[in-house]
Amino acid sequence: MMNTTQPSPSLLLRLILCLLILGGGAGGFVLLQKMKKPPRHNAPGEHALPVEVMAVQPGQVTISLDGYGEIRSRSRVEISAEVSGRVVSVYGRERDGRGDLESGVEVQAGEVLVVIDDSDYRLEYETARDRLEILERDQVLARRELERVRELYKRNRAGTITSVDRAESNYNAVRNQIRQLEQAMRLARLRMDRCVIRAPFTCRIAEVQVEEGSYVSPGRKFFTLVDDRDLEIEVGLDSREAARWLRFDGRAGDGYWFGTPLPVTGRVQWVEDARVQGQAVVDRVVRFDPKSRTVVVALRLSAKPDSGTGVPLVEGMYCRVAIPGTALENVFVLPRRAVTFDNRVYVAVDGRLQTRQVEVARVEEERALVTAGLKPGDLVITTRLENPLENALLSISSVSETDGVSETDDIPSPSGEHP
Known part of the structure; x- marks a missing residue:
């Protein structure tokens, strides 16, 4: 007789619970799906660029x-010695007992700067002068002798033509010696004058190369004077x-x-x-x-x-x-940042960005001078932009004005031609 095995009640219970759980999960999923609302679809918006603009007007600008x-x-003179001798005095000794020929000192025109000992030249002058007095007397005697011999020969035929020529030669020799002495006296006087060096104009001493008591020779540089x-x-x-x-x-x-x-x-x-x-x-x-x-x-x-x-x-x-x-006439003065490296500017037209190609006559450190490509009243964007989209929407925060005239009493910074 065969035994038939019946499932245990606990196993059936487990199967029933699993089925109930699966059914409840499926039902909850369906319910949640029906409760889900579709997302709201918004139309895509346009972002506005915040910028500052300048209303430009043409004007005249002096470059x-x-x-x-x-x-x-402009008046810079180097003073050098013209004669030889020992320096016996420098500027200021007669005034305060000491020489103060130093750099930076101001002197008036005609004031004595340096005195060189002129004893030798004075001796030459006095010697020539004394000799000249003697020769002048000899010249008088020689002239009288020449006139006497010439008269005797002319009227009385006394003497010879040779004696007349000899008397004339003696007279000419004395006269020639007198001329030489006169030249020697002028030269000695000139050298004496050159021993005293004066300021040629009211000046400042820029450089000094001389000291009292030193011996100098012609060409030796003394000092440099400037006005x-x-x-x-x-x-x-x-x-x-x-x-x-x-x-x-x-x-x-x-x-x-x-x-x-x-x-x-x-x-x-x-x-x-x-x-x-x-x-x-x-x-x-x-x-x-x-x-x-x-x-x-x-x-x-x-x-x-x-x-x-x-x-x-x-x-x-x-x-x-x-x-x-x-x-320059009819020129627009813009901030330098408003002009790109390839000579373009951005302007605001009806709240939109437009690009203008312009002619730049000159670019300086803080400004650019535009001669073509703009019209009076154009709103030029002064905010620095990097490759903005053409016709982009703008949000203008401030508007400044310019009359195009950029004259100033201050010195502008170094400038150059626009590339």
């Missing part, structure tokens, strides 16, 4: 040619800028590719202290340097400084110079 140079005196009231400064300008912007009178100089510059007034500032400044007038073109491709221009400084510091511009100061050049 400033900038350079550097060292002030020097601080007659100063000039030579400035090197880029030859292309000088040819384009420097103002000339239109007459070409002989052998030069440039003309005579107009005497315009520039400003000079000491690089050590910009408050120490003055004015200078363009005087001449000194030279053209083919190696550095620069034109060297000389300017004469005004004797009166126009700074309130009380410090004058003097020889040796290294200064910055601004020379007013040619004036």
Whole structure:
């Protein structure tokens, strides 16, 4: 008789629970799926660029040619000995008992600087003078003898023509000796005068190479004198800028590719202290340097400084110079950051960005001069942008205005041609 195995109640219970769990999970998933809401679809937005703009207007701008140079005196004289002798006195001994011929001392025109012992030359002069007195008496006697012999021979036929010639020869010899002595006296007097050296003009002593008691010979350098009231400064300008912007009178100089510059007034500032400044007038073109491709221009400084510091511009100061050049008409003055390296600017038109190709006449450190490509009233974007999209939406935060005129009393920083 066979036994039939029946499943245990616990196994059936487990199967039923698993089925219930699976069914509940499936039902919950379906319920959650029905409760899910679809995402909201928003239309894509456009981001606006925040920028600052400038309303530009054309105007006249005078170009400033900038350079550097060292002030020097136009009147600079080296004084040397013209005679030999011992130095017996120097400037100032008669005044305070001691010589003070030192660098930096100011002397007036005609003041005695150095005295050389003139004893030898005075002796030569006095000896020649005494000898001259004797010869002048001999000349009188020789002339009388010549007249007597000539008269006897002419009227009475007494004597010979040889005696007349001999008397005339003696007279001429004495007269020739007198002339030699007169020349010797003038030379001795000239040497005596040269023993006293005076200041040729009111000046400052820049260099001294002589001491009291020293023996000097002709050609020995004594000192260097400069006139601080007659100063000039030579400035090197880029030859292309000088040819384009420097103002000339239109007459070409002989052998030069440039003309005579107009005497315009520039400003000079000491690089050590910009408050120490003055004015200078363009005087001449000194030279053209083919190696550095620069034109060297000389300017004469005004004797009166126009700074309130009380410090004058003097020889040796290294200064910055601004020379007013040619004036540009109908030019737009923009901040340099507003112009790209390839001569483009960005303008705001109806709240959108547009690109303009412009002509840049000149770029300086802080400004760019635009001569074409803009119109009066254009809103030029002054914010620096990196490759913005054309027609991009703009958010204008501020608007500034300019009249295009950029004249200033201050010296602008060194400038150059736009590449």
